[in-house]
Amino acid sequence: MSEAVTTQAAGATIGDSEFDRDTAVTERAPGVYDTELSAGWTIINAVNGGYLLAVLGRALAHALPHPDPFTISAHYLTASRPGPAVVRTEVARTGRTLSTGQASLFQYDEDGREVERIRVLATYGDLDALPDDVRTAAKPPAIPPMEQCFGPQDGPAPVPGSSAITDRLMLKLDPATLGWALGSPSGKGEMRAWFGLADGRDHDPLSLLLAVDALPPTAFELGVKGWVPTVELTVHVRCRPAPGPLRVSTTTRNFAGGFLEEDAEVWDSADRLVAQSRQLARVKLG
Amino acid sequence: MSEAVTTQAAGATIGDSEFDRDTAVTERAPGVYDTELSAGWTIINAVNGGYLLAVLGRALAHALPHPDPFTISAHYLTASRPGPAVVRTEVARTGRTLSTGQASLFQYDEDGREVERIRVLATYGDLDALPDDVRTAAKPPAIPPMEQCFGPQDGPAPVPGSSAITDRLMLKLDPATLGWALGSPSGKGEMRAWFGLADGRDHDPLSLLLAVDALPPTAFELGVKGWVPTVELTVHVRCRPAPGPLRVSTTTRNFAGGFLEEDAEVWDSADRLVAQSRQLARVKLG
Numbered sequence: 129m130s131e132a133v134t135t136q137a138a139g140a141t142i143g144d145s146e147f148d149r150d151t152a153v154t155e156r157a158p159g160v161y162d163t164e165l166s167a168g169w170t171i172i173n174a175v176n177g178g179y180l181l182a183v184l185g186r187a188l189a190h191a192l193p194h195p196d197p198f199t200i201s202a203h204y205l206t207a208s209r210p211g212p213a214v215v216r217t218e219v220a221r222t223g224r225t226l227s228t229g230q231a232s233l234f235q236y237d238e239d240g241r242e243v244e245r246i247r248v249l250a251t252y253g254d255l256d257a258l259p260d261d262v263r264t265a266a267k268p269p270a271i272p273p274m275e276q277c278f279g280p281q282d283g284p285a286p287v288p289g290s291s292a293i294t295d296r297l298m299l300k301l302d303p304a305t306l307g308w309a310l311g312s313p314s315g316k317g318e319m320r321a322w323f324g325l326a327d328g329r330d331h332d333p334l335s336l337l338l339a340v341d342a343l344p345p346t347a348f349e350l351g352v353k354g355w356v357p358t359v360e361l362t363v364h365v366r367c368r369p370a371p372g373p374l375r376v377s378t379t380t381r382n383f384a385g386g387f388l389e390e391d392a393e394v395w396d397s398a399d400r401l402v403a404q405s406r407q408l409a410r411v412k413l414g
Numbered sequence: 415m416s417e418a419v420t421t422q423a424a425g426a427t428i429g430d431s432e433f434d435r436d437t438a439v440t441e442r443a444p445g446v447y448d449t450e451l452s453a454g455w456t457i458i459n460a461v462n463g464g465y466l467l468a469v470l471g472r473a474l475a476h477a478l479p480h481p482d483p484f485t486i487s488a489h490y491l492t493a494s495r496p497g498p499a500v501v502r503t504e505v506a507r508t509g510r511t512l513s514t515g516q517a518s519l520f521q522y523d524e525d526g527r528e529v530e531r532i533r534v535l536a537t538y539g540d541l542d543a544l545p546d547d548v549r550t551a552a553k554p555p556a557i558p559p560m561e562q563c564f565g566p567q568d569g570p571a572p573v574p575g576s577s578a579i580t581d582r583l584m585l586k587l588d589p590a591t592l593g594w595a596l597g598s599p600s601g602k603g604e605m606r607a608w609f610g611l612a613d614g615r616d617h618d619p620l621s622l623l624l625a626v627d628a629l630p631p632t633a634f635e636l637g638v639k640g641w642v643p644t645v646e647l648t649v650h651v652r653c654r655p656a657p658g659p660l661r662v663s664t665t666t667r668n669f670a671g672g673f674l675e676e677d678a679e680v681w682d683s684a685d686r687l688v689a690q691s692r693q694l695a696r697v698k699l700g
Contacts, residue, residue, distance in 0.1 A: 198673070199646040199694045201487035203514050203535050205507040220533050221491040226645065228489050228533065230516075247506050247514065249489050249535050251645055251694075258671035263636065265603055266667035317551055350549065359512065359537055360485040362648045364675055364694050366668060381552035382652060382687045385544035387484070389650055389690055401668045404675055406692050408485045408537075408650050 140327035146296055147325055147335055151179070153187045159217040161187045165235075167210035171291040175208040177358045178341030179293075182334045184215060184231045184248045189334070191217035192227045192252045196333045200250035201362040208235060208245045226253045255333065255368045268395045269377035271302045271320045278306060297342060298324035298373065308348035317350050317380035319343045323394075324373040331369040331396070339376055340392040340405035346380040347388060347411060354413040356388070361407040372397030386411050431615035432582055433624070437465070439473045445503045447473045451521075453496035457577040461494040463644045464627030465579075468620045470501060470517045470534045475620070477503035478513045478538045482619045486536035487648040494521060494531045512539050541619065541654045554681045555663035557588045560608045564592060583628060584610035584659065594634035603636050603666035605629045609680075610659040617655040617682070625662055626678040626691035632666040633674060633697060640699040642674070647693040658683030672697050 140146065150168060153161035169179035185197050213235050220228040228251045234242040271277070277300035302320040307313045323339050324331075331339070340363050345356040375395045380388050387410055394403040426432065436454060439447035455465035471483050499521050506514040514537045520528040557563070563586035588606035593599045609625050610617075617625070626649050631642040661681045666674050673696055680689040 199489070201489070201535060201646065201648055203485070203487070203506070203537050205514055220489070220530060228491055230533070244506060247516070247535055249487060249533055249646075251489050255671075258673075260671070262670040264668045264670050360487065360535075360648070362487055362646070362692065364692075366670060366673065382550045382690060384548040384550050384652060384687070385541075385546070387544075387652065401670070404668060404692075406648065406650075406690075 140325070140329040142330055142332050145325065145327050145329035147329055147338070151182045151186050151334065153183065153190065153215060155190065159191050161190070161215040161217070163213050163215060165208060165210050165213050167292060168296055169293050170210065171293055175210060176293055176338070176341060177204060177361060178338040180208055180233065180246055181337040181341070181361065181363070184233055184246060185250070185334050185337050187215040187217055188229050188231050188248070188250050188252065192219060192229045193222050194227050194252035194254050196253060196255045197337070197363070197365050198226065198251050198253045199362065199364050200248060200337065201360065202246055202248045203360045204246050204358050205244050208233070211235065213245070214242070225257070226251050255365070262400065264401050266393065266401055268399055269320050269375055269393070271322070271375055274300050274322045274373070277302055277322055296326050298322070298326050299342065305349060313349045313351045315350060317346045317383065319346050319349060319378045321376050322373050323376045330371045331374060333365045333368065336365050336369060336394055336403040337363055339374055339394050340403060341407070343376055343378050345409070346378050346390050347383065350380065350383055352411055352413065354411065356409045356411055359408045359410055361405060363403060363405040365403050367400045367402045369396040369402045370398040370400070383411070426611070426613035426615040428616055428618050431611065431613050433611055433615055433621055437468045437472050437620065439469065439476065439501060441476065445477050447476070447501040447503070449499050449501060451494060451496050451499050453578060454582055455579045456496065457579055461496060462579055462624070462627060463490060463647060464624040466494055466519065466532055467623040467627070467647065467649070470519055470532060471536070471620050471623050473501040473503055474515050474517050474536050474538065478505060478515045479508050480513050480538035480540050482538060482541045483623065483649065483651050484512065484537050484539045485648065485650050486534060486623065487646065488532055488534045489646050490532050490644050491530050494519070497521065499531070500528070511543070512537050541651070548686065550687050552679065552687055554685055555606050555661055555679070557606045557608065557661055560586050560659070563588055563608055582612050584608070584612050585628065591635060599635045599637045601636060603632045603669065605632050605635060605664045607662050608659050609662045616657045617660060619651045619654065622651050622655060622680055622689040623649055625660055625680050626689060627693070629662055629664050631695070632664050632676050633669065636666065636669055638697055638699065640697065642695045642697055645694045645696055647691060649689060649691040651689050653686045653688045655682040655688045656684040656686070669697070
């Protein structure tokens with residue numbers, strides 16, 4: 129993995145990076161947090177759902193007695209926009225090894241009234257307190273070396289529709305899952321990529337919440353051209369990721385009735401399956 | 415499929431069956447529902463998590479303007495017991511095609527105080543209003559005909575630990591995933607079964623919430639002997655199931671750090687993938 133690691137830019141660290149600054153929350157009152165949604169994590173005009181989940185995840189990490197999201201379920205209610213927002217948290221239960229809480233992100237309408245954007249239920253624990261037994265049966269995705277993969281920066285728009293978020297990500301897609309960008313989708317509903325943050329920040333549980341929702345929709349490889357907004361996204365974080373880039377693999381197996389599921393697996397540089405997610409998304413044909 | 419269908423007992427119907435009576439809720443005040451958790455859906459002394467989810471799902475179907483759970487995420491806080499319970503619901507957002515709500519199930523401690531058992535976020539819609547396009551890439555599980563599969567009723571305890579719930583289910587396990595019951599688990603983390611209700615009631619979206627959590631834990635096929643309590647369970651219901659028994663397949667790919675995920679797929683007699691679920695469970699070795 130050392131080759132791959134050295135291709136990342138150096139500099140930013142966990143706690144001192146664009147991602148940390150753009151997901152920062154400030155407690156205004158007990159359990160109530162002010163935040164500013166950055167325009168830097170948008171695709172077209174939509175704020176990325178994984179970035180939003182990381183903001184909520186950070187507020188819950190402060191509100192709950194345990195530091196890490198073990199499982200976090202988000203239902204997306206209305207479309208978020210860059211700008212001020214408030215996160216209201218509530219503790220449901222605190223236990224010795226796990227605690228459960230709830231959080232909602234609100235923005236403001238023209239009359240200054242709060243509009244709820246996302247509601248989240250999450251159970252937190254301490255990843256560092258887990259036993260280190262690993263009996264993972266899944267295998268890391270087969271993906272070519274990073275220098276044989278392609279991102280938005282490579283050449284004249286092999287990945288169309290680039291947006292602000294592409295400047296903040298190190299995203300290198302497996303050419304085998306890039307057919308959609310060249311007009312010939314594979315029909316397979318699979319996407320694979322190397323994933324990092326452009327400023328070289330390593331990963332932590334919060335950036336894993338971003339990683340699961342940062343690839344182009346698998347629906348593109350099914351020939352869908354349109355918008356695939358997330359209805360619900362649940363992420364399991366299973367291990368603190370090792371330094372270095374991640375490999376993310378996404379699949380869709382059930383595209384029917386105008387909806388589809390999308391599963392993501394996130395593998396770290398030590399070949400650990402560090403996060404799994406599933407979302408239900410709606411297919412809005414363009 | 416006609417052979418399989420005719421092996422089910424006849425009589426009960428959707429709306430008039432044990433499952434319907436045992437998941438019934440009575441509105442006491444706007445959005446607040448009384449219910450009685452039945453001892454009939456317990457395994458050892460634990461109330462089945464899918465049955466509990468169906469009770470919450472029924473309350474939300476009443477509280478929300480849409481009838482069917484499209485995606486429902488449950489976080490399990492404390493262990494439920496048979497007996498009285500109250501479900502408190504809250505509407506988060508209502509839209510034209512989807513609405514989102516929240517529900518909590520409470521029971522009472524020795525002093526009569528409410529103790530929260532489960533908290534749920536769910537987005538509901540109308541399955542009958544969906545377009546009928548199906549581009550499902552997944553294939554139904556390969557499972558032998560029902561008469562070659564085994565349930566708790568077959569012979570001298572091929573499936574140990576039978577409990578009240580086994581009398582209410584028609585559960586026939588694929589012999590290839592029954593090694594654990596014979597002392598030689600496959601090591602594969604897979605379980606497959608035919609699934610129905612013992613009184614012959616056909617399936618609806620609420621009984622699919624039961625179906626995803628009714629098989630023995632896949633962990634048994636990994637050689638785990640112990641308790642595998644659910645931390646969080648999310649179910650996507652994708653289609654109203656056709657009459658007749660279901661095929662349920664469950665898999666575990668990431669058993670590590672004392673936790674595992676378990677994915678379920680539920681197929682109906684018309685070969686439609688009608689529900690998908692994923693849960694995070696904790697492994698408590700016996």
